[in-house]
């Protein structure tokens with residue numbers, strides 16, 4: 001028998017979603033007439049924008065003709081798409097990112113999971129807690145996390161707790177770390193970081209020689225003009241940060257798959273001899289070895305997001321989800337709950353009532369309101385005491401879920 005990668009055995013089982021499914025099934029078996037509303041999932045419900053569909057159809061037709069058929073494309077994305085990204089996502093915000101610093105991919109999940117491959121196994125990783133679990137698990141798989149402890153943490157990972165006490169803003173690490181995963185607007189807390197907070201991180205990373213791995217998958221949900229959309233809006237960030245973006249939540253591409261990662265050319269790591277090495281060159285080498293490019297049809301669809309029509313349409317879909325977020329936030333506040341996030345993010349982070357843990361409150365919402373949420377503890381130890389609701393649902397169901405929580409939840 002071939003020896004397996006032992007690090008995989010250190011992963012905690014995907015307890016969260018299987019346990020949610022188990023509890024939901026048990027509830028449904030006991031209450032077959034109950035109509036459940038799921039506000040736990042992080043997937044969108046609205047269809048692709050008409051401009052996107054039109055571009056996709058046209059690209060499919062191109063694939064049908066010998067003269068316009070496309071085989072393998074450039075590993076880092078077609079020029080037509082990276083140029084639009086550079087101009088609209090960055091140029092319009094006063095940020096210079098050149099097309100050859102942009103790497104188009106099939107997802108923010110794969111990019112944020114794969115990026116750790118270009119760093120040494122001994123690099124020390126910090127993650128904010130609670131957080132999207134991919135950053136941690138990909139480092140566990142690579143052997144960088146160390147051993148799992150009884151308290152739910154790994155012994156080589158530095159956890160940066162984001163709690164109500166610090167306004168869900170991660171504290172700077174108290175020791176040297178090499179890589180820090182930041183995600184703003186945040187999944188799951190819905191928190192955002194302003195310019196001063198981001199500047200603290202950039203300055204810290206410059207002092208420490210650390211790299212910020214900045215996940216901006218939800219930047220399109222920012223409505224407050226004071227909140228930066230890109231880490232590169234902060235002076236000096238090009239020398240310390242990699243940024244992940246995705247069309248998934250921006251334009252409903254969760255099932256279509258397109259994202260991109262920015263690795264500035266000024267961003268350097270060092271080799272074993274202390275010589276500077278370009279991270280842009282390493283990531284290009286990694287992608288061109290292991291990835292053959294996002295599909296042409298999908299990249300044409302993504303490019304349509306930047307047309308006037310596409311921008312109007314995706315803006316309206318995001319406004320729709322943000323209105324759901326408002327309905328949830330205000331409704332739950334009216335129900336007497338303490339509610340965070342949901343203003344510049346599609347996630348609403350709800351404090352459990354006194355004495356109830358994440359799973360207790362999950363059970364109560366399921367049992368009394370027939371609403372499925374996600375227990376905060378599934379996103380990290382500091383998520384205990386919260387549940388996450390998402391704004392990606394259908395309007396009528398969102399309204400009904402809120403109404404049920406308001407009227408049925410025992411105070």
Ligand code: PLP
Pocket residue numbers: 042106107108109110112132183187215217245246247248253254258259
């Ligand atoms: N980053 C964060 C913070 C997410 O919450 C998600 C999805 O839920 C992703 C990335 C994944 O995005 P994609 O669909 O592009 O893989």
